Amino acid sequence: MALEMKTNCQTCDTSLQGDSEAYICVYECTFCPPCTENTHHVCPNCGGELVRRPKRKK
Template structure:
C-alpha cells in the first residue's frame, strides 16, 4: 500500500507537486517545509513527528 501523495499543505493550502519538499506524519497529514519548520516538525493533528515525504521518481526495472 503506497502513500497518498497529497498536493497541498494542510496548514497554508500551498500547492505541492510530487517532487516538492513536503513533510508527513504517520497518518499522512501533509505540510510544506515552511509550515513544518514553524510547527517544530510536530503534526498539529496527532502530535506525531513530521518527516520528509519521499519524492516520486521513475521506476527502473532490470
C-alpha cells in the same frame, strides 16, 4: 500500500507537487517546509513527528 501524495499543505494550502519538498506524519498529514518549521516538526493534527516525504520517481 502506497503513500497518498497529497497536493496541498494542510495548514496554508500551498501547492505541493509529487517532487516538491514536503513533510508527513504517520497518518500522511502533509505540510510544506515553512509550516513544518513553524510547528517544530510536530504534526498539529496528531502530535506525531513530521518527516520528509519521499519523492516520486520521474
